[in-house]
Amino acid sequence: MRDVAIVGFAQRQLKDYDGSPTCAELLVPILADCYEQTGWTRRDIGFWCSGSSDYLAGRSFSFVSAIDAIGVLPPVNESHVEMDAAWALYEAWLKIQTGEVDTALVFGFGKSSAGVLRRTLALQLDPYTMTPLWPDTVSLAALQARAGIDAGVWDEKAMAEVVDRSMTDAESNANAIRKGGSSVADLLAKPMFADPLRKHDCAPVTDGAAAIVLAADDKARDVRDRPAWITGLSHNIDSIYLGMRDLTVSPSASRAMEAAGGADGVEIAELHAPFSHQELVLQEALGLSSDTRISPSGGALSGNPMFAGGAIRIGEAAQRIWDGSADKVLGHATSGPALQQNLVCVMEAK
Amino acid sequence: MSRTLQAPVTVAFDYTRSVGPVLERFLAGLRDATFVGGRTSDGRVVVPPPEFDPLTHEPTVDFEFLPSTGTVASWTWVSEPVAGQPLDHPFAFALVTLDGADTPLLHAVDVASPDQMSTGMRVAARWSDERVGAITDVVFVPEGTALPEPRRELGQEPIGRLITPVKLDYVYAASAEESAFYRGLAEGRLLGQRCPACGKVYVPPRSACPVDGVPTSEEVEVSDTGTVTTFCIVNVPFLGQRITPPYVSAYVLLDGADIALMHLILDVPAEEVRMGMRVKAVWKPRDEWGTTIENISHFAPTGEPDADYETYKHHL
Numbered sequence: 001m002r003d004v005a006i007v008g009f010a011q012r013q014l015k016d017y018d019g020s021p022t023c024a025e026l027l028v029p030i031l032a033d034c035y036e037q038t039g040w041t042r043r044d045i046g047f048w049c050s051g052s053s054d055y056l057a058g059r060s061f062s063f064v065s066a067i068d069a070i071g072v073l074p075p076v077n078e079s080h081v082e083m084d085a086a087w088a089l090y091e092a093w094l095k096i097q098t099g100e101v102d103t104a105l106v107f108g109f110g111k112s113s114a115g116v117l118r119r120t121l122a123l124q125l126d127p128y129t130m131t132p133l134w135p136d137t138v139s140l141a142a143l144q145a146r147a148g149i150d151a152g153v154w155d156e157k158a159m160a161e162v163v164d165r166s167m168t169d170a171e172s173n174a175n176a177i178r179k180g181g182s183s184v185a186d187l188l189a190k191p192m193f194a195d196p197l198r199k200h201d202c203a204p205v206t207d208g209a210a211a212i213v214l215a216a217d218d219k220a221r222d223v224r225d226r227p228a229w230i231t232g233l234s235h236n237i238d239s240i241y242l243g244m245r246d247l248t249v250s251p252s253a254s255r256a257m258e259a260a261g262g263a264d265g266v267e268i269a270e271l272h273a274p275f276s277h278q279e280l281v282l283q284e285a286l287g288l289s290s291d292t293r294i295s296p297s298g299g300a301l302s303g304n305p306m307f308a309g310g311a312i313r314i315g316e317a318a319q320r321i322w323d324g325s326a327d328k329v330l331g332h333a334t335s336g337p338a339l340q341q342n343l344v345c346v347m348e349a350k
Numbered sequence: 351m352s353r354t355l356q357a358p359v360t361v362a363f364d365y366t367r368s369v370g371p372v373l374e375r376f377l378a379g380l381r382d383a384t385f386v387g388g389r390t391s392d393g394r395v396v397v398p399p400p401e402f403d404p405l406t407h408e409p410t411v412d413f414e415f416l417p418s419t420g421t422v423a424s425w426t427w428v429s430e431p432v433a434g435q436p437l438d439h440p441f442a443f444a445l446v447t448l449d450g451a452d453t454p455l456l457h458a459v460d461v462a463s464p465d466q467m468s469t470g471m472r473v474a475a476r477w478s479d480e481r482v483g484a485i486t487d488v489v490f491v492p493e494g495t496a497l498p499e500p501r502r503e504l505g506q507e508p509i510g511r512l513i514t515p516v517k518l519d520y521v522y523a524a525s526a527e528e529s530a531f532y533r534g535l536a537e538g539r540l541l542g543q544r545c546p547a548c549g550k551v552y553v554p555p556r557s558a559c560p561v562d563g564v565p566t567s568e569e570v571e572v573s574d575t576g577t578v579t580t581f582c583i584v585n586v587p588f589l590g591q592r593i594t595p596p597y598v599s600a601y602v603l604l605d606g607a608d609i610a611l612m613h614l615i616l617d618v619p620a621e622e623v624r625m626g627m628r629v630k631a632v633w634k635p636r637d638e639w640g641t642t643i644e645n646i647s648h649f650a651p652t653g654e655p656d657a658d659y660e661t662y663k664h665h666l
Contacts, residue, residue: 018354020525024557028565042563058361058520068556071563115520119432123516127365128373129398129485132514134434135456139443142426143456147445150424150469195427195464243445243453244396244404247424 004096005220005227006347008034008105008213009315013175013303016113017207021057022065023109026209031069034105034213038223042070045213046101048078049092050108051085051307055123057114066109077101084108085210086272086310086333086343092214093233102216108308109209117205117306124336126240137337138202141275142194144247144338148277149196153248156196159276160187163200163301166276170298175312177303178204200301203274208305210312228318228329232260232346242338250285253332253342257286260344267326268293270313272333274300281339282332292330296320310334314345321349355529355641362517369512372401372410377509381483383500385416385475387451394452398485418475419493420448420455427464433517436460436489442467446490459490466492483509527555530569532641538633542607544568550608572606574631574646577657579603579610579666583620598623602649603665610665613643617650626656 010033012026019025035041048070052063059065063080070076081087085108092104112120118136125131148154161184168181193199213223220227236252236259238245257263269292273279279294288294297316300309310333317331327349335341369377372388376398379386388399389412399410425444431437436458444467445454459473472493477500481487491497524532527543531554534541542553543566550559551570559566581600598620601610615623617632629649639645 018352018356018523020354020523020528020557022525022557025525025565028558028563031563055518058359058518058522065556068558068560069563071559071561073561111523114522115518116432119434120518122434127367127514128369128512129376130456131516132434132484132486133436133443133456133458134432135443136428136432136435139426139428140456143424143443143445146426146469147424192427192464193429195429197426239404241398241400241453242456244400 002097002099002216003220003229004093004214004216005229006212006314006318007215007220007223007227008037009211009318010034010037011175011208011210011308011312011315013177013206013208013305015177015204015206017111021059021111021114022062022068023111023209024066024069027066027069027107027109027211030107030209030211031105034211038213040103045103045105046077047092047095047104048076049081049088049104049106051081051083051088051106051311052109053082053307055120056306057111084307084310084333084335085212086314086345087235087335089212089214089311089314089345090233090235090343093230096214096216102219104214105211106214106311107209107211108311110306110308111207112205112306113207138194138197140242140337141202141278142197143242145196145201145275145277147247148281151248154277154280156188157184158280159201160184162276162279163187166295166299166301167200169296170302173298173302175303176298177206179298179302197275201276203300203304203309206303206305206309208303208308210305210308210315212311212315224322226322226324226349228321228347229350230345231348232344234259235341235343237336237341240336240340247338248281250281250339250342253282253285253339253344254287256342256344260346263287263289263292263330265328266292266330266346267328268296268317268320269330270295270297270299270317270332272300272310272313274304274309274334276301278334278339286330286332286344310343317345318347321347353529354523354526355532356521356523359520359522360517361520362515365514365516367512367514369509370401372399374509375399375413377483377512379415380485380487381481381506381509382502383418383477383481385418385448387414387416387448388412389414395450396453397448397451397455414450416448416450420446420451420473422459422467422469422471422473423447423454424469425459425467427467436486444473444490446473457488457490461492484512525557527557527566531555535643535645536639536641538636538639538645540572540574540604542570542572544570551606552609553604553607553611570606572604574604575652576602576604576607576629577662578615578623578625578627578629579662580625581615581623596620600649602629603662608665613646614648615650616648624656626659626662628652628654628657
């Protein structure tokens, strides 16, 4: 296996982006930031991979228009996944492992605010027995939240503690679109939105984009003193049918973590938990110890641009290696209803 | 003035899917006001039946008829229903474990308030009168609610196909550059932008030059006269067609632009349109203008000699 590291990361999160859903306008400065961090030009990138979905904003072939932001003469080696850019990162990592390229830039983008996000996401469900009911994302997460409360695995207070810590941490994250700690008591006094979820238990609808730069071996060492070396990368999936799953646990997250070498020694974990209780599910499923600092960025509750939110967790974690605040970190991404799919990326200093 | 132009857009499509042998049993059951589950290799009864066994991955072949009653395993309150959901007033989504089943089914429970919902409560199916063999043929209500016996019609044809209408409403925004283009059109002007790297003028302008990946910042007004670089004769009728075929759709390279614009060529027999033909925009009456390319009705020949191939060979 080749040693591959994350050496660049840039992001932008907005409450209500007023531009075109191709997001080329957002991507140009993000890519420019990546060039500046690496000292490269676009011609130094061996492989490009993006994550997005046209359903989000109703613009067909938006991923084709988005590559305007790259500039494609001479032609570039490019791919796309209809997944969070964390899965684009997985494809890029594989591409580097094949030896065909030494460097890659992955990006994700989306304008969630163009439609009714929780409704649009019903299209990712089983089209025969689920989508015709238009089960919105928030309702499905709420069914999971209640299952855990009824089973005594967590309670509303534990969920509020996750929110309060996330909102407090988000105060020092310039990219966060929702921030500001209060108290568990104040949070529990707020009205229900999708009982037992309150609005603050749900990630805010977020527009935005993010990019991550990968490099192998000396290419990575040339860019940074402390590249975030990927020492474990895996993803796994559970059934699309909620009835076939025990919603209080996440077998796919556990399997992915095991395949990535386990969570021993992870100092900081950036978890992609778009609903407060999902952080509690993940903490258990990933086997994180009580010493592990969780989502110091404020996590997905502080901002969750679809198709970039998972990659942002990985980028945030990588930055903690670069700046020397940790020697081993975890970035996690999720996709699908109620934590159906999970990807983990373990990064270490060397 | 807002930075960008925005307008509502609806994207809709009726997806038609074949159902296969397992979903056929489940959906035909719904049409007959009956739940059909599948037995999996570990002995569980699962509703809806999985097409393939989760452990052995063999097709499901063992089916069970189940009663119309069950127990709520989890629930949430939909305080603000969205379009297409089973009920247009606040309701509960629930995981309902039917009597005799081992796994719950996702569905809706029609009650007036969340106070009437609880985990473990008993519910019963309220079947529609007009059932088509779809998951939407039923909703649940608290057990004990007076329900008429559903009308059943025996000996119906197989379901075969399921039609799922999908309709999504968006607010679509043009980019800042596209917005300038459309606002220019409302004044009878054609605005493009020049790439600072390669010097190419894009009409309509884009957020970044696709060759160089840099924003195109310099605004350039181009002529409404240009050259046909390539064209096709439309002979095929299609839904929403506004002109009777045959007619010509062409790429027009406006004088001053580097990227051709697609538009109609009319006022000339289709067979006379050719590469290199010089054409000019025919604008609609000014009082009909808006922020749209439709301000230009079509392009028509100017009568000038054809442009030399050399002048547009790099713009094909």
